[in-house]
Amino acid sequence: MRYRRIFTIVVDSFGIGQDPEAERFKDAGANTFLHIYQSQQGLDVPTLYALGLGQLDHVDRTQTMGYACRLQEASNAKDTLTGHWEIMGLLTTQAPITFTEHGFPPELIHELEKQTGRKVIGNKAASGTAILDELGEEEIATGHMIVYTSADSVLQICGNEDTFGLDELYRCCEIARQITMKPEWRVGRVIARPYVGKKRGEFVRTANRRDYALQPPQDTVLDALKEDHYDVIGIGKIHDIFSGRGLTQTLHSESSVHGMEQTTSFLDIDFTGLCFTNLVDFDAKWGHRRNxxxxxxxxxxxxxxxxxxxxxxxxxxxxxxxxxxxxxPTYSGTDHTRELVPCLMYSPDMKKSGVLPDGRSFADIGQTIAENFGIADRHWLGRSRLSELI
Known part of the structure; x- marks a missing residue:
């Protein structure tokens, strides 16, 4: 074992452009990092530049520590669920089903109304903030249930914390998850979207969101680490994304700042294994809202x-x-964009730094973690970079 503790931090949606498959996903020219840099007249991120981020897109030549490379997604997708699964070794060949154009089919909505005892309103693709302004007052007045989707493979249900109640919202989402296990309705995630406020213009979504994701179809690197009695700590959405599998401890984050504070707190805790963090605000608050x-x-x-x-x-x-x-956030629409992603690796024991060759899968990360802890390679994608970290 070379490293006793590995901290993997996912900056949710922070692409770095130039993916060879971008045109097939209708994302030609998308580049999250570069276009933020250009549209905002630069970025003040000296730590990321020191780790080599700017070298990957020729924005800033500064690199004083660690190793940087770009990774290409091998899966036939561009969403949070499959992206994280691939990081931990799994290939997704069939993109999750979406209902962006016409909303959910009448049969699904009928079954959801029957089992929850609540009428559904909405049932379309929409921005989460816009649909609250449109239907929040009606939901509060009638007790109806706001259901909507997006460009992602999701079924989302809104509930006012004061009038609908968190327990009832979670109950309805659990029912929706069971209903959407049918192959023709199998969305990647059902998401509970609680909010507060009493009238249009005042509605605010809260941190009590809960995601009900599909189970990973096979064991991931997380499962193998847990089986070998290593600590596997999930922070933020990690528990939801992996349906709790392969984790020994989980923490819910109220924001990306909170998630980083939680991750930093584990520097003072003696453990052996992986701390895996998702920072969701980049995606949910700024990417989808094109900000x-x-x-x-x-x-x-x-x-x-x-x-x-x-x-x-x-x-x-x-x-x-x-x-x-x-x-x-400068691209058309509100969907994720198919891009390469950065992979920045650093340890105080490294004697050198530099840019490594691009990888063909996000799973290079999982394989690096697996090799470090002596986990036997199973069916996972990717190749370990451990020997390159000198």
């Missing part, structure tokens, strides 16, 4: 938190900063 200024500010805040994290690392710690897909 490059907000994305820039979130990145700059993250960079400061990352500096604090690195200052507290031990010599036998390894940091991996990566992403699960792109979501270019």
């Amino acid at each position: 490059p200024a907000g994305y820039k500010n979130e990145l700059e805040t993250f960079d400061k938190k990352l500096k604090q994290f690195i200052e507290g690392m031990r010599n036998d710690d390894l940091l991996i900063v990566c992403a699960d897909h792109g979501n270019d």
Whole structure:
């Protein structure tokens, strides 16, 4: 075992463009990092540049520590679920089903109404904030249930925390998850979207979101680590994305800043294994809402938190900063964008730094983790980069 603790931080949606499959996904020219940099007249992220981020897109030549490379997604997808699954070794050949154009079929809605005892309103693709302004007052007045989707493979249900109630919202989502296990309705995630407020213009979504994801179809690197009695800590959406599988401890995050603070707190905890963090605000708050200024500010805040994290690392710690897909906030529409992602790796014990060759799968990350902890390679994608980290 070379590293006793590995911290893998997923900056949700932080793509770096130029994916060979982009045109097939109708994402030609998308580049989350570069277009934020250009549209906002630069980015003040010295820690990420020191790790080699700017070298990957020829934006900033600064690199003083660690190794950087770009990874290509091998799966036939561009969403959070399959991106994280691939990071931990799994290939998804069939993209998750979406209902963006026409909403959910009448048969699904009828079954959901029957089993929950509530009438469905909405049933279309929409922005989460826009649909609250449109239907929030009606939901509060009638007790009806707002159901909507997006460009992702999701069924989302809104519930006002004061009038609908969190327990009832979660109950309805659990029913929706069971209904959508049918092959023709099998969305990647059912998402509970609680909110507060009493009238249009005042509605605010809360941190009590809950995702009900499909189970990974095979064991991941997380499962193997747990089986070999290593600690596997999930922070943020990791528990939801993997349906709790392969984890020994989980923490819910209220924001990306909170997620980084939780991750940093584990520097003072003696464990052996993996701390796996998802920072969702980049995607949910800024990418989907096509807000490059907000994305820039979130990145700059993250960079400061990352500096604090690195200052507290031990010599036998390894940091991996990566992403699960792109979501270019300057691009058309509101969907994720198919992009390469950065992979930045650093440990205080490294004697050199530099840019490594691109990888053909996000699963290079999982394979690196697996080799470090002596986990036998199973069916996983990717190749380990451990020998390159010198």
